[in-house]
Amino acid sequence: MKETIIALLDEALANLKQQGVLPADVAPTIKVDPTKDKAHGDYATNLALMLAKPAGKKPRELAEALVAALPESPAVRSTEIAGPGFINFFAATDAVAQVVNQVLDAGDTYGRSLIGAGQKVQVEFVSANPTGPLHVGHGRGAAIGDSICRLLDATGFDVTREFYYNDAGAQISNLALSVQARAKGLGPDDPSWPEDGYRGGYIEDVASSYLAGETVDADDRHVTAKADADDLDAIRAFAVAYLRREQDLDLKAFGVTFDVYFLESSLYDDGKVEDTVAKLVEGGHTYEEDGALWLRTTDFGDDKDRVMRKRDGGYTYFLPDVAYHLDKWQRGFKQVINEQGADHHSTVTRVRAGLQALETGIPQGWPDYVLHQMVLVTRSGVEVKLSKRAGSYVTLRDLIDEVGRDATRYFLAARRADSQLTFDIDLARSQSNDNPVYYVQYAHARVCSVLRRAEADGKPFDHALAMASLALLDADQEKALMNRLARFPEVVEHAAGNREPQQVAQYLQDLAADFHTCYNAVKVMVDDDAQRNARLALGLATRQVIRNGLDLLGVSAPEEM
């Protein structure tokens, strides 16, 4: 429908240019939007407003000329000029109703597009180090990152999901020491407990599992415990695998998977860290001071220079980060999106500066970042900090166990990443109309229920009759619902382009509202076969779009509540 109107306007423009009303060199991008107010018709364009200046005409005058130059079309019932010079389009009912046909025809692919043209894009998210269970912040990253991947996939990109972690640094040594201490029967309050050791109760689980000689299978590694409390290397390897497996289980319970697990240690093993240092030194962007090697990141927009190699000869985390991103670039990812917590935002400038200093033709703003703000969890209006198992924070597992996967994902993905999020456990687990995820799921279940009724009444859906009867869908509520269905592909495209999954959630709320309104206003199971089947078709189309939309958020679409 929208495309039809754009095409009509395009012709009108050409006509006016030919008549000399418009200069031949104007080539505006024609913007047609669904209206917010149905008094303004179904679609509207601001074209006359945009062209008023180059044409040297008053907007309303130009709008009249445009309307006069508009070719006839069966899809458009009428047009009007309104406000400062908007042109409103009232669509013919059967033209609007064609969307039902389109949705049913496309099925699971309705809303998908080929905009990405198969371009490779990599999304790095979660990237938690294996030193403990995933917490709510990781959950937000997982929900947003995974949904972005689904959106990119739906818009035709070739998506690689990547998880980066450190399995060899100081944090991991600390982990190994903590497990070892537990294996030797020490507790966090013992005087000989390692300084800055991990105090959480899960360390004890790792230790007992190690001592029992268990085997753990994570997605990317398999280790059998040596059960020797003196072998720190064996403990380290086991602990990393153990916690990786825990994280995998958390992510699996959350419906999130990865294609690549990338180890920071591999950057050292493959000489990529050294290569990066060499390149930076060669480029003349480094200097030595106080026994350390510095990168002049201030040449590339950073507010102070950064140490690359410490006085003790080790590298700061910043260097492998640069090496890692160089590796991403060399793997051919022209588009990379890093989803991280905003508490790490200082790395953005730093990593980009490091990449610029390499002078390998990496664009200035590469890679993209999506940073999510902190998550505060409340129960009964009070902030929740303690967890039985971890002793220090709310784990993702706790949350999924308590409120369920669907509500957890929905809550974490339904708000803009850059707004601070309060996760209200009471609200998320309430099985009531307070809870937005149920509102959407209920709409889906309701359609299913009507279809079950149709079957039970011996009046199953007749596709051919329905398609021939779509013009009967002429109630205001039905038109509103169909116009909403027609917007879905655009919503997906926009949400993908802006990396904003919450737009899908918002759309689903609106769609569900339109459906519920329709459901209450228009009875589906009427005696008239044509009428009934047209309405069943609209229900089926709605169900399909809800399903497709929820899938983009990783939320299930239940057949009954």
Added chain:
RNA sequence: GCGCCCAUAGCUCAAUCGGAUAGAGCAACGGCCUUCUAAGCCGUAGGUUGCAGGUUCGAGUCCUGCUGGGCGCGCCA
């Protein structure tokens, strides 16, 4: 002090590339179940979009300056 992010109804949040009278849900009030799931619908009320300027046909949206909040400012990650 410096940098990044945020500020929209009592509460939680939307608002497509800058478009018309800023929208939902919750909470409040009044209606709707002998009819397909009332986890629903209809209606009422609720706003100087933090403040002050600027840009233009038009600003919640862009620019400048304030105020308030979050995060960061390590030879930690």
